Amino acid sequence: MPVLPAILLFLHLLAAAFWVGGMAAMHFAVRPAAVATLEPPLRLPFMADTLSRFFVGVAIAIGVLLASGLWMLMLAGGFARVHWSVHAMLAVGLVMMALFLHVRFAPYPRLQRAVAVRDWPAAAANLGTIRKLVATNLALGVAVFALALVGRVL
Structure with a gap:
């Protein structure tokens, strides 16, 4: 494999893997540990801050995924020359990106606002929505x- 495609695949x-x-x-370790050890006035701000930090990394990861994926697609000769699984990966990836954008710009800001005014029931409800969308x-x-x-084998 030439160097450029190998580097692009590595970055991709x-x-x-990061995302x-x-x-x-977050789903199987951080949130359950926070629920088990922290009361809502501590847990909800902790989770909001943790998500804030994670979302920065996810935004970078999405940029890298799009750039590296489209570059690899171009090097392969375009959509007409790649296996159906590449089309499927792109389609599912775009759905994932849309879900992330929804989380980032709908329930997450509501979580932040609820935490800021110490409305723990509203914060918990928004965190629950985020949890379900992250699980999806x-x-x-x-x-x-x-x-x-x-x-590739199917």
Whole structure:
């Protein structure tokens, strides 16, 4: 494999692993630990701040995924020359990006506002919405990894 495609694939996989792995860590480790150890007045600001930091990384990862993926697609000769699994990965990835943008610009700002005024029930409701959407995105991310690794043989 020439150097440029190898570098692009590395960056693409690194960004995907950060995003999907980060969602798994948040969903299965950080949030349950926060629920088990912190009362809402501490837990909800903690989770809002944690999400704020994670979302910066996700935004960067999305940029890297789009740039590296489209560049690899161009190097492969365009959509007409790639396997159907590449089309499927792009389609699912775009859905994931749309879900992220929804979370980032709808329930997350509501969570921040509720935390700022110490409206714990509203903050908890918005965090619950975020949790469900992250779980959906996590499942979609796992599906993209499956498409990337198994899709070629189907």
